[in-house]
Amino acid sequence: MSTPQPPDDESHSQAAQLVRALLERHGIPKHRHSSFVGELFGLSRAAAHQRVNKSTAWTVDEFQQLADRFGETLAEVLGATTPHSGTDAVLRVGALQIGCRVWFASETDDTSSDALVAMENAGSYVVMPATAAVGQESLRIARLEVGHAKAVAPRVAVFDDERDVANALCAHLRTMGIEAMAYYTAEDLLADIPQGLFDGYVIDWLLPNKETTVSLLAAVRHQPKRSALVLLTGNTRNGSADPAEVAAAASNFKAQLVEKPVQPPFLLSALVTDGLDVTGRAVAPLA
Secondary structure: OOOOOOOOOOOOOHHHHHHHHHHHHOOOOHHHHHHHHHHHHOOOHHHHHHHHHOOOOOOHHHHHHHHHHHOOOHHHHOOOOOOOOOEEEEEEEOOEEEEEEEEEOOOOOOOOEEEEEEEEEOOEEEEEEHHHHOOOOOEEEEEEEOOOOOOOOOEEEEEOOOHHHHHHHHHHHHHOOOEEEEEOOHHHHHHHHHHOOOOEEEEEOEOHHHOEOHHHHHHHHOOOOOOEEEEEEOOOOOOOOOHHHHHHHHHHOOOEEEEOOOOHHHHHHHHHHOOOOOHHHHOOOOO
8 A cells, every 4th residue: 555645735725724634633722723733843833824724835754743643643644544433442351441443333244243342331432341241231343453542641731821831841741641732821721721622731820910820720610520720830939929829729729739840740740639530641552
């Protein structure tokens, strides 16, 4: 099979369309496309905007980097195959849980095996030995793949109005298997919180002009799904922030408090302590 090639210049913005489609199906808001690409490839804001919206100057290596970032194949990103064919599920055998992909059998399909079956729970599927599902409604499986399954990394939003700080924290979290996205303005994060994109939030306490991020903390805690919440502060010792006010906010919004400069292991520990599930990040696909 020949290796798929990226679109050529005859299609004015087909390459950019593929990039936008990839970002959208992985839950990146449209207004974040340019900043995401800029952070990933180290581009200026103007260059990233050009790439995302109308550039054809995408290389195979860059498409491969995007594919690796989101756990897709190059062929899937370039549209040569349909991403996520089959249905994502979790294979559960005893205490072992492994991400997998299944294809369900029709009622007349004689090729399926009844050794494993799938059960639906709130839109998700769990695959288990048929003997564990006796007497319960289940689905027959025609095909199951574990080798191509990807662990779903927890997603964390990191807010700090200092770009270097936000980017550095995101970089550290990514090395720990967490999908981290940087935000530099409170308005951008406030707009995305109701969309339920994240499993956790890391929020700096102080804004410019000595305003605080109470509105962000409140927005996170007003969501129906509880998320891990870490409050950063590095200004209590120099008097820029009131320690009593910071402590009260951490208590009121049930946030873990981490002092800057941040030590990455402490930050991860605070996220986990507040409920961030990082078990999936360590699951490796089986050959």
